[in-house]
Structure formats: structure tokens, C-alpha cells
Amino acid sequence: MAEESFLGDDFLRQLMSVGEVDLLVGVPTYNNASTLGQTLYGVEESLRQNFVRERAVILNVDGGSTDETRQLFMQSAERSDAGHRGLTSLRTIHRISCEYGTAPSHGLALHNIVAAADLLRAKACAVISPTTTNLTPSWVVNLLRPVYRESLDFVAPLYARSRFQGLLARNLLYPMRRAIFGQRIREIYCEEWGFSGRLASQCLEKDVWREEAVRARPEAWMAITAIGGGLKCGQSFVGPKMAPPTGTDIVEIIRQTVGNFLWCMETNQPQWLSRSDSQPVPTFGPDHELSLDGIPPSQEKIFELFRSGVSELEPILASILAQDTHAQIKAVALSDRSKFHFPLALWVRTVYEFAASYHHTVLNRDHLVQALVPLYRGQLCSFLLEHANASAEAMEAQSELLCREFERQKPYLVERWKLKR
Amino acid sequence: MQNVPAPPSVISNPQQENSALILQDENLWYKDAVIYQLHVRTFCDSNGDGVGDFRGLTGKLDYLQELGINAVWLLPFYPSPLRDDGYDIADYTSVLPAYGTLQDFKDFLAAAHNRRIRVITEMVVNHTSDQHPWFQEARSSRDNSKRDWYVWSDTDSRYQGVRIIFPGTEMSNWAWDPISKSYYWHRFFSHQPDLNYDNPAVREAMWEVMKFWLDTGVDGFRLDAVPYLIEREGTSCANLPETHEIIRDFRRRIDAAYPGKMLLAEANQRPADIRSYFGNGDEFHMAFHFPLMPRMFMAVKLEDRKPIIEILEQTPQIPDTCQWCIFLRNHDELTLEMVTDVERDYMYDEYAVDKAMRIYLGIRRRLAPMMENDRRRMELLSGLLLSLPGTPVIYYGDEIGMGDNVYLGDRNGVRTPMQWNGGWNAGFSSADPERLYSPLISNPVYGYQAINVDSQRRSAHSLLSWTKSVIQTRNAFRVFSRGSIEFLNPSNHRVLAYVRCLGEEKVLVVNNLSSSAQAVELNLQAYKKHIPIEMFGRNLFPRIGDLPYLLTLGPYQFYWFRLRRI
Numbered sequence: 001m002a003e004e005s006f007l008g009d010d011f012l013r014q015l016m017s018v019g020e021v022d023l024l025v026g027v028p029t030y031n032n033a034s035t036l037g038q039t040l041y042g043v044e045e046s047l048r049q050n051f052v053r054e055r056a057v058i059l060n061v062d063g064g065s066t067d068e069t070r071q072l073f074m075q076s077a078e079r080s081d082a083g084h085r086g087l088t089s090l091r092t093i094h095r096i097s098c099e100y101g102t103a104p105s106h107g108l109a110l111h112n113i114v115a116a117a118d119l120l121r122a123k124a125c126a127v128i129s130p131t132t133t134n135l136t137p138s139w140v141v142n143l144l145r146p147v148y149r150e151s152l153d154f155v156a157p158l159y160a161r162s163r164f165q166g167l168l169a170r171n172l173l174y175p176m177r178r179a180i181f182g183q184r185i186r187e188i189y190c191e192e193w194g195f196s197g198r199l200a201s202q203c204l205e206k207d208v209w210r211e212e213a214v215r216a217r218p219e220a221w222m223a224i225t226a227i228g229g230g231l232k233c234g235q236s237f238v239g240p241k242m243a244p245p246t247g248t249d250i251v252e253i254i255r256q257t258v259g260n261f262l263w264c265m266e267t268n269q270p271q272w273l274s275r276s277d278s279q280p281v282p283t284f285g286p287d288h289e290l291s292l293d294g295i296p297p298s299q300e301k302i303f304e305l306f307r308s309g310v311s312e313l314e315p316i317l318a319s320i321l322a323q324d325t326h327a328q329i330k331a332v333a334l335s336d337r338s339k340f341h342f343p344l345a346l347w348v349r350t351v352y353e354f355a356a357s358y359h360h361t362v363l364n365r366d367h368l369v370q371a372l373v374p375l376y377r378g379q380l381c382s383f384l385l386e387h388a389n390a391s392a393e394a395m396e397a398q399s400e401l402l403c404r405e406f407e408r409q410k411p412y413l414v415e416r417w418k419l420k421r
Numbered sequence: 422m423q424n425v426p427a428p429p430s431v432i433s434n435p436q437q438e439n440s441a442l443i444l445q446d447e448n449l450w451y452k453d454a455v456i457y458q459l460h461v462r463t464f465c466d467s468n469g470d471g472v473g474d475f476r477g478l479t480g481k482l483d484y485l486q487e488l489g490i491n492a493v494w495l496l497p498f499y500p501s502p503l504r505d506d507g508y509d510i511a512d513y514t515s516v517l518p519a520y521g522t523l524q525d526f527k528d529f530l531a532a533a534h535n536r537r538i539r540v541i542t543e544m545v546v547n548h549t550s551d552q553h554p555w556f557q558e559a560r561s562s563r564d565n566s567k568r569d570w571y572v573w574s575d576t577d578s579r580y581q582g583v584r585i586i587f588p589g590t591e592m593s594n595w596a597w598d599p600i601s602k603s604y605y606w607h608r609f610f611s612h613q614p615d616l617n618y619d620n621p622a623v624r625e626a627m628w629e630v631m632k633f634w635l636d637t638g639v640d641g642f643r644l645d646a647v648p649y650l651i652e653r654e655g656t657s658c659a660n661l662p663e664t665h666e667i668i669r670d671f672r673r674r675i676d677a678a679y680p681g682k683m684l685l686a687e688a689n690q691r692p693a694d695i696r697s698y699f700g701n702g703d704e705f706h707m708a709f710h711f712p713l714m715p716r717m718f719m720a721v722k723l724e725d726r727k728p729i730i731e732i733l734e735q736t737p738q739i740p741d742t743c744q745w746c747i748f749l750r751n752h753d754e755l756t757l758e759m760v761t762d763v764e765r766d767y768m769y770d771e772y773a774v775d776k777a778m779r780i781y782l783g784i785r786r787r788l789a790p791m792m793e794n795d796r797r798r799m800e801l802l803s804g805l806l807l808s809l810p811g812t813p814v815i816y817y818g819d820e821i822g823m824g825d826n827v828y829l830g831d832r833n834g835v836r837t838p839m840q841w842n843g844g845w846n847a848g849f850s851s852a853d854p855e856r857l858y859s860p861l862i863s864n865p866v867y868g869y870q871a872i873n874v875d876s877q878r879r880s881a882h883s884l885l886s887w888t889k890s891v892i893q894t895r896n897a898f899r900v901f902s903r904g905s906i907e908f909l910n911p912s913n914h915r916v917l918a919y920v921r922c923l924g925e926e927k928v929l930v931v932n933n934l935s936s937s938a939q940a941v942e943l944n945l946q947a948y949k950k951h952i953p954i955e956m957f958g959r960n961l962f963p964r965i966g967d968l969p970y971l972l973t974l975g976p977y978q979f980y981w982f983r984l985r986r987i
Binding site: 014017088 | 719723724725726727728763764767911912913914915935937939940941942
């Protein structure tokens, strides 16, 4: 019996009507009726003003909204066409919408988007989040243009951050990814990014879409696929991001992001095991922008969670970490909070030992990833204690030190990774 | 005065279908016309002097009849210094000797009428040549009785800010006359002084000119550059109310003395501005739809129906007795005045990448080279021309896919001799080739040895044969010339689909604007149970039912379907 296609007939019919395009902008939605209008305005204006000759489609992939998100998407298409008659865009800016399921899924949403990109032979694509309340037309062009004009295959966003935003990326995800895969891309766990039709086609061919790591954070998997595949990657500044809080806790975030990353390491070993340094990537706009505003999270609570975690998870940590590393962490956890310091070298070694243990499946991988949470809290607490009043430059300098430490210790990771158990 | 023989009340359908063309209102002939635009100079030289003439043209009327056109629009054939291809007239009531005599013209007219072909001539009303006796008198002395027939000024500062139509060639709309030591107004070239229509004597003189030709038997006039007849300080000196009053005056006189004669406006304006030239059905009978033309080319290049739909949606309704005149190419540059800067840049980049192809605000190329000699695209554009609302104008040579020569200067590259055969001078003239008024197109792709009437006549599948067939089909169904239009809006924007309706006669037109095969689903619920009959092959297609009607089209393919309820 033939395998059923994940593309619905109605969606296929819409794709057929659109035909080949130059640009595709995907907007995954789930009950976003309240903010969708602003997003669509930004996307459409960007296409009108910056890509007047190009064939473009805005694709809504919906996870079963119950607030008429899809209807709003199609209705505003009719309105916008009437309102802009003959002003700029020479071609029709198509809008199509599909419902991929009855529950939201990042992976399914992206699967539909890359399938559409492949079928429509899109040259440049972007995914835009409808929850970003301050999206402007420049966001879209900044993500699309490097792909369309500069032939990049993956374009990560660079956001303007307050000092206390993006701490997980700063203290773990970026430095580790940079050391492992050798490219200095700051953000790959993001809600907005750009990619080429070529990358979309490559991703579509891979039989990984049912993997949990891909379903949870498909954008990062896509980025690593591009990096690992030797495609051209870059990053583009889009500005500050404002979005309502998602309510997702740090445990879930680490499960998704670190879990995804370790899975990507596992499945892309040939691409990183022999790589020893990191290279800057093409960057459009400022490399980063850090503002001094923002309130630091409570260090006291974080410290307590670190300390209790080290204690409660001792047997699990013992199975993951080298004896010496585990001993040092326990010693750090016993120190007084006012003198607390989690050394960078120890943090990096800890992370690498987690990665190697993930590879060797010393225990359930999901449990393993969750066991990193208290240790991350220790590193975070140390960072906050030392940089609560630091300048943006000082924080950046600290980040660079961490990145280099990850790079310096990479041979250690490789050694443990290759260790036969 | 000669008249077109009254056509029979019923013309049998060449395809012997049951849709006889019933001509109820003879005076509205222009609505059902397919006009062929030509220049006497370019068509056929009967006396071997290298220049086309009326006798030569008369000898080619069988060809035009065979083509299926039923009106000819002649470019200016009057005595002229020919500094603007005859639009600089030095004598309104004679024929340029190189083209023949007045009697030759009359003979041509009679022969055309005998073939039921109407003749439309040029009436350049806005200006004369500076060699015209009127201007010679006017400039001779400030006291001359003709002085006030033109627009004079002691300074060149009047009417500041008025657009210059030929930027790059003309620096000002005023030119200094060293004889009478004053400035004269000219909207076009400086050797074309504008007539002063505030002077009633000028209007009377121009009416006398019109009467002269109407009495000779011409069927209508194309009035050149009509928006610019009147000048007023503080205005754009275009489309002024006084201009419309002059037009209405001419129209009143024509309707009273010469019913059935037609006035066609050349007003390169936006649809809303052109609309005013129809008045309440008391100004022009027809006007060119300039903005539509570049958008047809854009739509095919963009592979998107948006430019055509947008401009037709912006096109206002016109009185019942009026009609738009639509065209693809003509003797001038493909004008890009009526498009946005973005659209103009696109057109230049796509159709005139070589700067030599550009002139003024337009492109001096013919249809076939613009379409890269792609038969499918030429046919698609011709199909649009013949199926969209309006009276179509076909530029001479486009029916065989003639090429151009952009290096001949001005717009002369699209005014080369008609290519009749592959022999001496393409069959245009027996003169020595060096004597021809213009070099022939002679390159291997578009040259007369490759592209000519005789060779295409021998092939049932040539562009010429196809063009005859499509004109014949159009002529057989009055819905094309007089029917309403309703655009279907299939989700596939590469497809332009519309239904033309006239009473019970309904035609569905579906055009694939793209270079790839397309599928399209049409909502034809309003025509449920109708049977689409493809009009060229007369094949039946599946009856329209409850579901969207699915069609597939090859690259640049189009269908014309009669919708019949049987």
C-alpha cells in the first residue's frame, strides 16, 4: 500500500496554483489571530518594497487554530491587495494557507514549509513568527536578501538583546556550537530565519522529520544540516525582538535545545570530529547589540537550585561525569554563595562529558539532558554574580573567553567521544 | 464622395456555425473593425523609385482582404519635409508626390471600399510643419493675418513647468523665431509649431481640411496629439476643458454632415483622463488605450495577470457608442509614459537591455524581436489583442513576425519596407537597393529571405496563416467586439481567464501567461451545464458541472471556447 503523503490535497492544489516562486515566507501559526495582522503587514510590505519583480508567496501553516487565524490570513490578503493596487510590487503576492494537523508542531510546520519551498522551487525562504509583536518590513528583507542576493543557504537572525536575555545561548549553546561545528553563528534556536531552496530540498530528503529533536527545534537542525553540509551560512541583524512570554521553563528549553544539539552532534559526527577551529561567517548589520537595561534573574534562587540539584542527582551525575569533574562540581556546590565561582574550564569540561555520555548512552538520553539543568544553573549563577553590573563590552569579552575555552578543550571531547566503552 | 458598399445584413459564418454576424447599426462599424496600421511609404513601391506609394498599396489590397482586416489606418501621406515621418504637415489637402497623386489616393480608397475595407487617415491637428504656408505667413510679420494662427510670445517663460514630450531632443516647449523675433510654442519638435486653437479661424481652417477628406470618402480620422490643443497659464497645458469643447464642435459638425464617420483619439494618458475624451458620447468615438499596451507585455514577462487586471479594473466605463482601441505595437516607440518608474525599469531591463533599443520614454522594437521570435508568445499576445475588449490594431508586418533595426535612428527601425518575398528588395520595390527610403531588414533571423509574405502564404502553419485564422474567428463572433467582459479569478495567477458575453453569445478565454505548463481550476458555476467548444478546432470539451472546471495549458497556450447550452 502506498505511503500516505503528509501534504493535503487542498494544500497541493494551492501550491499548484502558485507555481514557481523566487521567494517564500512561511508563517507558522496556532491561535495567533491577535498578532497575525501586524506580522502579515510587515511581510507584505517588505516584499512590496524590496522585491518588486520577484515571484513571492506567503505561506501560512497552521496547527489547528480555533480562533480563526487562517480565515484572518486569507481575508487580510484580499484587503491588502486592494489597498496597494499598482504601487510597487509588479507581481501578485500569493497567499496560501494549510492546516497540517490539529495540534501545533514546529517540526510539522517546517516540514510543510520546506516541502512547499521544494515544490515551488523557491530560491529564498524565510520563516517568520506571528508572535513577534514588533516585526517590521526590514526583518523580512534582512533574512531574505542574504539568501536571494548573496547565495547564502542559511541566515540566522541577530537580535538586539538586553544583557539578561539569551543567557542560555551566551553561556552554552553558542560557544559549544561554535567549537563543535566551527562556525560563529550566534543564534540558531530562533523563530525567524532565512534559508535557501537548496537547503530546503536537502532537508526534505532526510528521513528525520519524526525524530523528537527535529520536531522540537527543526530550525536548529536545519542550521546544523547547512553547516555540516558545507553550505554557506551567515547571520543578519534584525533588531530587538518583542514577544509575549511563552511560559516555557528552563528544563523544557534545555530539553529542546541541548537535546536537539546533542542529537545533531550524534547524527553529524563526520562533519565535526576532525574540525579544530572556528571561522566567522558573513554577517549583515551589527554583529551583536547588547543594551544595559533588563533586570537580572534572582541569583539566590538559581544558586539554591544548583546546589540541591548537584546533591539530588549525585548518582546520575556520577554516571555521566568523570570522577574528577564530578568531585570539583560537588566542591563548588559547597562553597559560600558570596564567593561562588564556577570556573569556565570546569563548565566546559562538564558539558563535553555530558555530550560524550549522550553519545555512549550511559543512561536515558532525555534524563541525561535534564541532568544538565542544575549544572547550567551553577554556571549561570556564577556568570550573574560576576557580571550583574558589567558593561556590554565586558560581557562580550567574557563570552569570547568561554568560546575559546570550548574550542581549547574540544580535543578532550573528541577523546571521550571516541573512547570505547 | 465614396462610400463603403453596404454590407449584407447577414454575413455567413466562415466556420458555418450558427452565429451569423448581424450588422444592425452600420454607424458603429468601428466597434467591429480589425484595423491594420500601415505607412504608404513602407508598403509597396509601384514605380521603382524606392518609396512606397498609393498605387503599390492598392495592389496589395487583396492581401489585406485575405488577412481578414476590415479597416486600414494610414500614417500621414501629405506633403511634408518629413522631419517627423510626415507628422510635420506642410499641406493638408494634397498627397506627398513621392506617394502619388490625389487621384491615386482616391483610386486606393475606392478599391479598399470595394473590398469592404474602411480607411482611416491621420489628422495632425495640434501642429503643422514650420514649412506650412500658414506658419510661413505667420512668422513673416507680426501684423500678418495668419500671425495669430500660432502661439507666440516675447518671452520663453510662459507656461513654465509644462512637460517636454521629447526630452533630450528638445530643451524647451518654446523656440526662437529669428524672422519675427519672438518665441513660438511647440509641444513636439521645434519644427512643429502648435496651432492656436483659441483663434476661431484656425478651427474653421481645420474643419475645412476635415471636410475635404470626408468628401473624398475617408471613413474616419485619427486625431494626433489631441490633449495639447489649448494652452493655459498655470496648467499642464493638456486635457483642458477648452480642448474638449473644440472636439465636441468637430464632432457635432461631423455627425450632422457625415454620419457614420469616426474620430479616434491619440491621447497618451491614464484611463481616467482618456475617459474624458469620450465625453457623453459626443467627443471621440474611439481612443487608444495606451496604458494597457505595456502591461500586456509586462504580464507575459512577469508571468502574472496582475498588470492587465489592474489596468482594466482602473479603466472607467465608456458610453455605449464608444470603443477603446487597443494595440501591441505601432510606428512609434513602445511608450512607457503611462507606467510607474518601477515598471519602466522592468520593461527596459526585460525588453530593451541594449540601450540602443530605448528612445524617449519607450522602446523602439517590433513585436517579434521583443518576443525573441517565440511564436507561442507572439500568438499569445495577438490572442489577447483580439479577445480583450476593444478594437484591435495590427501594425503592418507583425502578422508575419517582421524584425526591426534599432540602429536606423529615431523610430525608423520599425518602419522598414514590408517584406513580401525573398527576392529583389523583398518584393517591395524594383529600385536599386541603395535607393530605398530605408534599408531592408536583412539579418539571417528576421531578414526578408527568412520572413516574408510569400513563404508564409505557402505554409498552413505559418504565423501569417495563424493570424488569418484567428482574425477570421474573431470576425465571426460579435461578442469579441461588442461583448462585456467578466474576469474569472482562478487562484493560479499565471492564468488570465475571462468570459465575454453578448446576449446569448458567450466566449470563455483562458490564457497561460507563463513559459511552463499550467493547470487551472475555473469557477464556472454561472455557466453550469454549458458545453465549452474550442473555437479553432471546434472540439467539444467536458460539460461544465458542479466542480471547478479543470484545464491544463501548455506554455503560453490559450483557449477560446464558445460556451453553448445545448
